[in-house]
Amino acid sequence: MNEEDLVRRIHRELADSYDEEMELEIEDRNIDELTGEPSKRTEEEKEYRRQYFQELFRLQAELVKLQDWVVASRHKVVILFEGRDAAGKGGVIKRITQRLNPRVCRVVALPAPNDRERTQWYFQRYATHLPAAGEIVLFDRSWYNRAGVERVMGFCSDDEYEEFFRTTPEFERMLVRSGIQVIKYWFSITDEEQHMRFLSRIHDPLKQWKLSPMDLESRRRWEEYTKAKEVMLSRTHIAEAPWWVVQAVDKKRARLNCIHHLLGQMPYAEITHPPITLPHREYHEDYVRNEISQEIMVPQVY
Template sequence: MTDEKAATLSRKAYEAELLRLQIELVKLQEWVRAEGARLVVVFEGRDAAGKGGAIQRVTHYLNPRVARIVALPKPTERERTQWYFQRYVAHLPAAGEIVLFDRSWYNRAGVERVMGFCTGEEHRLFLRQCPTFERMLVEDGILLRKYWFSVSDAVQQERFQRRLEDPLRRWKLSPMDLESITRWEAYSRAKDEMMVHTDIAEAPWYIVESDDKRRARLNMIAHLLSSVPYHEVPPPVLDLPERPPSTGYERPPRDLRTYVPDHAAHL
């Protein structure tokens, strides 16, 4: 993609296309619910690659009872003794549900591998078992989509700096994020090895170029929609009923309740 083409995406065009895609996502949601489908979307990539922003745009207008985000904390002592995939299985969708993994079982191939949080044998076992695990999901009827958000080192550095200076986003920056700067090549090698073993026909990896966040979001959502054979489900016919006449109910005096102060009145 040339710089000239990248520069043609204005905010107005971005917002218009994003809204169009989000309308389609609602249609996808209703199809999933009506058909009893199960959709899993895995979001992976380096720190500050734009995964969180993409997930927010995907779920913005969706029903949280249908589409839920799974972002697991570090495993407990008990979970460390379980089969590695076990705690992820508990979050897989039932019929009519969409699950978006904000990082997933691929932690073992990335952070755990590079930071030494797993042994070499545990990492090798993961690379052997992961394709089998994902084939089992697909064979059972789960729609599995895997997206890797790819960001350059220069853009990652810029985003880290902005987080450091922005009090609203400072919480996004952790010591682990800073480690990723000094271990850039180690993460690159780990990602390449992961792709060799887990980019399988049944569940391929899709790379999202994410130096341009707006473009990345549109590209990812458009691809997801194109990869699922959904169709529009006609909504139920609803008519607002007329309000019945009053039967004499009177609201209790306001001074019997505690109201939130009108902060906005002082702006």
């Protein structure tokens, strides 16, 4: 890839990242009109984006139906999202939860364990976030940290690593036997694609915070992460909770493919709701609305 192509890719990546923040607002409008910037997209790119948003909104409508079914059937679902740094896990999680009720569908993204948690049973801090009836829990990284970052960075011993592989299949089978459906996704990107996404984050002041020292070190240890991922998939791919690999080089396609696949993992059906009737507002002659003090009003700058 020459320098001109690389710069074009980075600009496209930055534009896509801003698209993500405006998806709820754009509807059928042209994003270039909203930003006031002249369009640099080809007609083919514009058509691609139009089809993407059209299909995304259709799939999100199905996710709402899935949510209603989960509540009505009292189903319990755990969805794990794993992959390299900048693989797009957060992007698809955001699209899944974007229009759902956070009381039904919630995201768990745990920080590094503290001193107390490091002395607990390894799965203990994850178990506290498991779903009750009628809930969907999405783990943005999960107990598989031990098979990935902890293994590569030397944060666990060889014995702890082996114990993880002895325990994990049984732990997940136990979850399934208890009535929790476990769905596991690995987001796969190429070496070149991760390199480009890291560069785009470096050049994007709104996303530089996403690049931690650990992320940069993971970039250097690409091959070690590859080996760890291959071992993880082979030793924890079980019938009760199989791994599903999402090709994630194209982020938009990855989101659509993952959501489409997720919808196919549950036998959901549309739940009929009683019609909603807005009640008449009551009026009382003795009611007088008090004026709000200007001292506490937010200035109308816009």
